Amino acid sequence: MKLTERRVLAKVPASTANLGPGFDTLGMALSLYAWIEMGVSETGTAIELHGRNLRGLPTDKNNLIYKVAQLVFNEAEVDIPELHIAMYSDIPLTRGLGSSASAIVCALAAANALIGSPLDDDRLFQIATRLEGHPDNVGASVFGGIVVASWDGNRASHIRLEPSPDLDVLVAIPDFQLSTEKARHALPDRFPMADVVFNVSRSSLLVAALATGNHGMIRTAMQDRMHQPYRAALIPGMAGILDGAAERGALGAALSGAGPTLLALIESGSPRKQELERFLLQTLAAEGITAEALWLKPAAAGPELTVTDGGAAAELAPLMERIKGEVRV
Numbered sequence: 559m560k561l562t563e564r565r566v567l568a569k570v571p572a573s574t575a576n577l578g579p580g581f582d583t584l585g586m587a588l589s590l591y592a593w594i595e596m597g598v599s600e601t602g603t604a605i606e607l608h609g610r611n612l613r614g615l616p617t618d619k620n621n622l623i624y625k626v627a628q629l630v631f632n633e634a635e636v637d638i639p640e641l642h643i644a645m646y647s648d649i650p651l652t653r654g655l656g657s658s659a660s661a662i663v664c665a666l667a668a669a670n671a672l673i674g675s676p677l678d679d680d681r682l683f684q685i686a687t688r689l690e691g692h693p694d695n696v697g698a699s700v701f702g703g704i705v706v707a708s709w710d711g712n713r714a715s716h717i718r719l720e721p722s723p724d725l726d727v728l729v730a731i732p733d734f735q736l737s738t739e740k741a742r743h744a745l746p747d748r749f750p751m752a753d754v755v756f757n758v759s760r761s762s763l764l765v766a767a768l769a770t771g772n773h774g775m776i777r778t779a780m781q782d783r784m785h786q787p788y789r790a791a792l793i794p795g796m797a798g799i800l801d802g803a804a805e806r807g808a809l810g811a812a813l814s815g816a817g818p819t820l821l822a823l824i825e826s827g828s829p830r831k832q833e834l835e836r837f838l839l840q841t842l843a844a845e846g847i848t849a850e851a852l853w854l855k856p857a858a859a860g861p862e863l864t865v866t867d868g869g870a871a872a873e874l875a876p877l878m879e880r881i882k883g884e885v886r887v
């Protein structure tokens with residue numbers, strides 16, 4: 559089989575990080591996706607980006623996907639300078655849904671599959687964490703489900719939990735962007751001991767609640783004193799939503815990652831979903847913020863890969879036709 563006759567399609571979930579108290583530690587994959595198709599090019603690198611979420615990003619070798627693919631090839635000691643890449647993403651940029659983590663993981667998974675998967679998932683997780691600087695979003699995109707992770711600046715460790723099928727996730731995505739860098743700058747670099755104890759206890763409770771299916775504990779366990787209070791000024795309406803969501807049927811609510819998206823967990827069978835959605839959107843609207851509500855599920859799987867070889871690869875339809883039934887628009 560010639561490598562030039564292989565095409566890989568990778569589909570990777572978005573993610574939410576922190577889940578309230580688990581700052582830079584907890585992540586959950588979500589049923590919102592990015593897709594990358596990758597192949598070796600014999601005629602120079604060509605990068606096609608589809609959809610409004612990728613508008614304005616580079617389409618030359620400065621493209622993140624191209625650069626991440628080259629990291630995989632370097633690690634595996636293969637030389638593939640020219641690629642054909644097509645990408646589409648349903649994950650809005652810079653909103654706290656792990657769009658960059660998903661793009662990195664999607665590029666790693668596609669490039670690795672292209673060369674016969676010499677790197678295991680843990681290797682991909684290590685590279686992705688190094689690139690992102692924290693393991694929470696990338697861990698969820700690599701392993702799917704709920705990921706509890708640590709990072710010592712050199713090595714990332716993780717344990718994956720199976721998400722409950724009984725959880726639904728409501729996200730309210732404000733129509734403004736907030737860079738992770740700006741949202742991290744809002745945080746102090748020292749915390750009172752009482753707040754540290756507060757967060758360690760809540761984060762530990764949350765992991766135990768999610769691991770055992772004790773959903774009644776989520777409300778207490780999702781409280782946070784480490785990042786949300788400091789970021790509240792950047793997201794008008796956030797404090798009201800975090801205070802009031804449980805009174806409208808939510809099991810718990812949090813800022814999604816560094817924001818500005820807000821997230822609420824609710825039992826799938828709850829009759830109060832419309833009420834909760836209205837509450838989130840109206841609370842943001844009262845602050846003059848338009849937001850889009852999406853109902854998602856925790857995504858149990860990490861990257862899904864389709865590898866096509868030989869003559870069949872030449873017959874493949876373009877990316878947007880191949881994923882037509884799966885994308886949101």
Ligand code: HSE
Pocket residue numbers: 575576581582583656692694695738741742785815816
């Ligand atoms: N844990 C990170 C933060 C997630 O809250 O800053 C950002 O992607």
